[in-house]
Amino acid sequence: MNRCDLPDNFIDNLETLIGKTKAKLRKNQSTSSSSQLTNPPELEDQPTIQSLTLELDVMADKSLREFSAPTTANIHTGPVVDTNGSFAVKPALINMVQASQFYGKAHDDASAHLQHFLEICNTFTIKDIPRDGILLCLFPFSLLGKAKQWFYANKENNTTWAICSTNFLAKFFPTGKTNALCGKISSFQQQHDASVPEVWEHFQDYILECPHHGMENWLLMQTFDHGLSNSTRETMDAATGGAFLTLTIAQATAVVEKMASNQGWSEERTQTRKRGG
Numbered sequence: 001m002n003r004c005d006l007p008d009n010f011i012d013n014l015e016t017l018i019g020k021t022k023a024k025l026r027k028n029q030s031t032s033s034s035s036q037l038t039n040p041p042e043l044e045d046q047p048t049i050q051s052l053t054l055e056l057d058v059m060a061d062k063s064l065r066e067f068s069a070p071t072t073a074n075i076h077t078g079p080v081v082d083t084n085g086s087f088a089v090k091p092a093l094i095n096m097v098q099a100s101q102f103y104g105k106a107h108d109d110a111s112a113h114l115q116h117f118l119e120i121c122n123t124f125t126i127k128d129i130p131r132d133g134i135l136l137c138l139f140p141f142s143l144l145g146k147a148k149q150w151f152y153a154n155k156e157n158n159t160t161w162a163i164c165s166t167n168f169l170a171k172f173f174p175t176g177k178t179n180a181l182c183g184k185i186s187s188f189q190q191q192h193d194a195s196v197p198e199v200w201e202h203f204q205d206y207i208l209e210c211p212h213h214g215m216e217n218w219l220l221m222q223t224f225d226h227g228l229s230n231s232t233r234e235t236m237d238a239a240t241g242g243a244f245l246t247l248t249i250a251q252a253t254a255v256v257e258k259m260a261s262n263q264g265w266s267e268e269r270t271q272t273r274k275r276g277g
Contacts, residue, residue, distance in 0.1 A: 089137055096120050097142040102172075104147035110172035111211060114165060117142050135161040147172065181210035185220070188227035196232065200260040203227070221252045235259075 097120055102113040121135055136158070140151050150171055151158070158164035185206045190199045203224050207213065215223075225233065225244055236244040240255055247255065 089141075093124070093138060094141050097138050101142055101144045102147050103145040104143075104150065104172055105145075108147075108172065109209070110169055113142070114168070132161045136164060139164065178210060178212065181206065182213050182215070185210065185213055185215065186223060188223055190227055190229050190232060192229075196235065196256075197260040199228065199232065200224075200256055217249050217253075221249060221256075224256070225252075 097117060100113070100116050102108055102110065117139065118135075121131075121138065126134055139161075140148060143151055151168075154167060158167060185203075188203055188206060191202070194202065207220070222245070225236070228236065233244070236255070236259070239259055240247055240251075244252060244255070
């Protein structure tokens with residue numbers, strides 16, 4: 001809208017506008033009071049008029065710089081948790097959760113952070129305080145940087161711990177990261193010259209990085225077997241006295257874990273097999 005299109009009652013002077021608005025509010029308030037006996041006003045009308053008048057007074061006294069200056073009203077705190085007024089977060093608890101803080105960086109593991117946080121919170125209880133209240137009060141102390149900004153920006157939505165933890169993982173463990181880690185599991189390959197303990201540990205690391213991979217145990221064991229080198233697979237078959245893939249899930253897992261914990265035994269079996277023993 002340009003200057004020519006402004007309405008006839010447009011007022012471009014801020015002080016004049018505030019004065020007229022306050023006068024109108026006082027007139028309405030006076031009219032409302034005089035007719036109270038015949039037409040009682042709604043109870044919420046009076047506080048509204050008073051708050052608007054106060055707000056206009058504050059605006060009139062503000063400098064131009066103060067209009068754009070930050071205030072404590074813009075600083076997020078919380079969360080607001082119903083604890084019946086009897087819960088005070090002790091410094092010792094804060095120190096415990098702050099020992100390992102989550103920043104929200106690309107390499108940070110959100111799942112591992114939640115696991116560590118819950119392990120700490122599972123070591124104590126507070127009488128008459130619901131678990132959700134404890135977790136929601138302590139969780140922001142375990143966050144820093146981008147992660148803490150996210151928490152306070154969304155604290156109104158995180159009304160329960162289940163919702164908060166789900167939203168946290170959705171934000172900092174996105175689908176793209178999950179797909180990438182699942183791809184590392186499904187395309188697993190033994191590194192050159194890696195021993196059985198090393199290759200098994202490497203495979204387990206992939207699984208731990210993405211505990212929600214959704215792959216069945218039988219598929220994981222097949223994937224592990226397919227990723228082995230020919231010589232290591234021969235070792236596995238020799239250790240089972242036949243073919244590794246003929247074993248059940250429990251049997252296959254037991255064989256691999258035994259070999260991983262006793263590489264000397266597996267190497268001896270391999271040498272015996274090569275000698276035709």
